[in-house]
Amino acid sequence: MRIGFFVTCLVDAVRPRIGFASIQLLEAAGCTVEVPAAQTCCGQPGFNSGDRASGTRLAQVFLEQFESFDAVVAPSGSCVAMIRDYPGLFADQPALAERLQRLVSRTHELLDFLTHHAPQPLPAGALPLRATYHDSCSGLRNLGIKHQPRQLLATCDGVDLCEMRDAEICCGFGGSFSVKLGEIATRMADNKCNHALATQPDAILGGDLGCLLNIEGRLRRRGDQRTQVLHVAEVLAAGQLAASGELPAPGQFVGMPVTTKD
Amino acid sequence: MDATSHSFKRNVHARLGDEALQANLRRFGGGFADRRRDAVGRVDDFEALRDRASEIRAEVLTHLDHWLLAFEAEATRRGTAVHWAETGAEANQILLGIARAAGVQRVIKSKSMVSEESGLNAVLGAAGIEVTETDLGEYILQLADEPPSHIIAPAIHKSRDEVSALFAEHHGTPLTRDIPALCEEARQHLRPRFLQADMGVSGGNFLIAETGSVAIVTNEGNGRMVTTLPRVHVAITGIEKVLPTLDDLSAILRVLPRSATGQDITNYVSVLTGTRDAGADDGPEQNHVILVDNGRSRLLGGALHDALRCIRCGACMNHCPVYQNIGGHAYGWVYPGPIGAILTPAFLGLEKALDLPQASTLCAACEVVCPVRIPLPELMRTLREQEMEQGLRPWHERLSIRLWRWLALHPALYAVATRWGIRVLRWLAGKDGQVHRLPGLDGWTEGRDMPAPQGSTFRDQWRTQLAAREAQGKARAAATPVAMAAAGAARSKAP
Structure with missing residues (x-):
């Protein structure tokens, strides 16, 4: 299966590690992965700020870049939900809408793809990590991503997933909302941090980097330098490597200090 | 009602810093949401009930003129006087006219959000007519001289101690923390007002075209007394509230209380038709309905049409994480939460509520519970589009979005811009790998690190790695992508 990997702006710029982890997992699940060089943004930042052209024009760039692939995978529920909305933006151009519909129906969020659409299941991983998972809104409510991350993490021996209270309540990111109404966003992030930390995790996990940056940003500002905030793909990829003995210490792989509980 | 929706950010700042309010919001927290979940769980197929309710409301709005005229004809035939008001002010004048003609001196009210829109109490008060709110929450707020902060639980922002202090001040009674005692106290003060009033003013949850009736859904029983004890009853409600038949009412009542308070049915459902029958002991001698437009007809057939489906259950605010943190008053007008973020700009004008459509992460928690399936996030996004098209957003925001879009449409330039952005962020970052202050994005860095x-970017690193893979001539090199990325990251300045 030939996969076009849509890396997403935030992963490309801020945490490339998630991109590499995603590709490692996709290859382990039997895919051939390509990264179209001229890909850009899904358009969501502009579109949700009221600039419709951001959606329609970038939809066409996406079509150009990815139409030739068997499937498209992105490590973000929020970007995939935006992409899934593309056909609806072209009600007046049925032919284009139909082409887009064919493409977006084979465009998947990474964890959903690995669970339901990949050629083969992921090999078992191993990683000692106490974690809690935040359900990002777009993935959860637009794409039905709920069991996928949990099911995948369960294949990783040693991952101890403790559910936090209100896991499905928004962390306050919301794209431009997090800047325009930063005071509310901060309070929402605070609530999220409180519920997450109540499970005493080594790491807070999620499937959308926007949310993860929001949560990590609040944690660090509160003075918490210890709790890691990771994409599920990072944990799964580390687990795969650790299981095959390729990395001595999982903590080094994720680029942060090895977690120690005192 | 005077709006403060234009100063939403100031309102938010004040509410987030109000410790007493925050404690009250936390205390009730997801109470309604939990009760709704339990109530929905007791039904076989709640989604089918939502579908049915949505269809009924959608159908009514498609032929609203027809159903309103049908309602008017039937209500008139049964002795109810139907009045039409284009604005809230007009509704107030109609009601005042009815009161004067009937020599009314004392009015009792049950809850009506439309009368909050029109500011009815102030107008009656200025005309020398005594008005008493009889819904417990509204009564508390009348004593406190505050507007409601929630459409079904108007005083939800008040603690029992605050209520106790209010009652002590106004009733001259000792402080008590006993809630049944507080209720009894209100009851004792309200009872004579019920018996002395010459006019009862109620809202109307629904208008039934088939029977010309007004349907009222309540829990406290005050609605029954307001609509049947005084000699004149006036229901004041929005033109969108009409339903074709009693069967339709029954379908809507399956979703309304469950969505609102998590009840299978409310304590009272009253269907009020016409005036007192000859020889009957109760019921009003005069029955009036004032149908208020106040901006609603402008929405028909337009981009916000679906918002008119609303049956005012409050589920959207009960599930909205923004509402739950700032409370209803911050929204600055009658309707708070997601539906308020749409109705306030729709009714008052977008320029008077610029921040409200922005006051959502579009998390869609509201959309998945709305009993009539209003696409609330989509409507908020539509209003954001209107703000953009009408030039109502700040110039720098419009400019930066255009610039960003232009870059995103030119992948090579976008890649260059990303590289430069990364450099700036890394240069600004402290030793802990966090940016503590980001000029232009203070909204973020005031409360959070970045x-x-x-x-370097993923795509730059990927290019290097592809070359390495090819050089090694193996599909899967011994060093896997992640290990190489880790090695790369270790070589570069560690964030």
């Missing part, structure tokens, strides 16, 4: 980028 985790700095790890190094």
Whole structure:
């Protein structure tokens, strides 16, 4: 299966590690992965700020870049939900809408793809990590991503997933909302941090980097330098490597200090 | 009602810093949401009930003129006087006219959000007519001289101690923390007002075209007394509230209380038709309905049409994480939460509520519970589009979005811009790998750090790695992508 990997702006710029982890997992699940060089943004930042052209024009760039692939995978529920909305933006151009519909129906969020659409299941991983998972809104409510991350993490021996209270309540990111109404966003992030930390995790996990940056940003500002905030793909990829003995210490792989509980 | 929706950010700042309010919001927290979940769980197929309710409301709005005229004809035939008001002010004048003609001196009210829109109490008060709110929450707020902060639980922002202090001040009674005692106290003060009033003013949850009736859904029983004890009853409600038949009412009542308070049915459902029958002991001698437009007809057939489906259950605010943190008053007008973020700009004008459509993460928690399936996030996004098209957003925001879009449409330039952005962020970052202050993005960095980028972009690193893979001539090199990325990250300045 030939996969076009849509890396997403935030992963490309801020945490490339998630991109590499995603590709490692996709290859382990039997895919051939390509990264179209001229890909850009899904358009969501502009579109949700009221600039419709951001959606329609970038939809066409996406079509150009990815139409030739068997499937498209992105490590973000929020970007995939935006992409899934593309056909609806072209009600007046049925032919284009139909082409887009064919493409977006084979465009998947990474964890959903690995669970339901990949050629083969992921090999078992191993990683000692106490974690809690935040359900990002777009993935959860637009794409039905709920069991996928949990099911995948369960294949990783040693991952101890403790559910936090209100896991499905928004962390306050919301794209431009997090800047325009930063005071509310901060309070929402605070609530999220409180519920997450109540499970005493080594790491807070999620499937959308926007949310993860929001949560990590609040944690660090509160003075918490210890709790890691990771994409599920990072944990799964580390687990795969650790299981095959390729990395001595999982903590080094994720680029942060090895977690120690005192 | 005077709006403060234009100063939403100031309102938010004040509410987030109000410790007493925050404690009250936390205390009730997800109470309604939990009760709704339990109530929905007791039904076989709640989604089918939502579908049915949505269809009924959608159908009514498609032929609203027809159903309103049908309602008017039937209500008139049964002795109810139907009045039409284009604005809230007009509704107030109609009601005042009815009161004067009937020599009314004392009015008792049950809850009506439309009368909050029109500011009815102030107008009656200025005309020398005594008005008493009889819904417990509204009564508390009348004593406190505050507007409601929630459409079904108007005083939800008040603690029992605050209520106790209010009652002590106005009733001259000792403080008590006993809630049944507080209720009894209100009851004792309200009872004579019920018996002395010459006019009862109620809202109307629904208008039934088939029977010309007004349907009222309540829990406290005050609605029954307001609509049947005084000699004149006036229901004041929005033109969108009409339903074709009693069967339709029954379908809507399956979703309304469950969505609102998590009840299978409310304590009272009253269907009020016409005036007192000859020889009957109760019921009003005069029955009036004032149908208020106040901006609603402008929405028909337009981009916000679906918002008129609303049956005022409050589920959207009960599930909205923004509402739950700032409370209803911050929204600055009658309707708070997601539906308020749409109705306030729709009714008052977008320029008077610029921040409200922005006051959502579009998390869609509201959309998945709305009993009539209003696409609330989509409507908020539509209003954001209107703000953009009408030039109502700040110039720098419009400019930066255009610039960003232009870059995103030119992948090579976008890649260059990303590289430069990364450099700036890494340069700004402290030793802990966090950016503590980001000029232009203070909204973020006032309360949160910004985790700095790890190094060069994914795509730049990927290009290097592809070359390495090819050089090694193996499909899967011994060093896997992630290990190499880790090695790369270790070589570059560690964030």
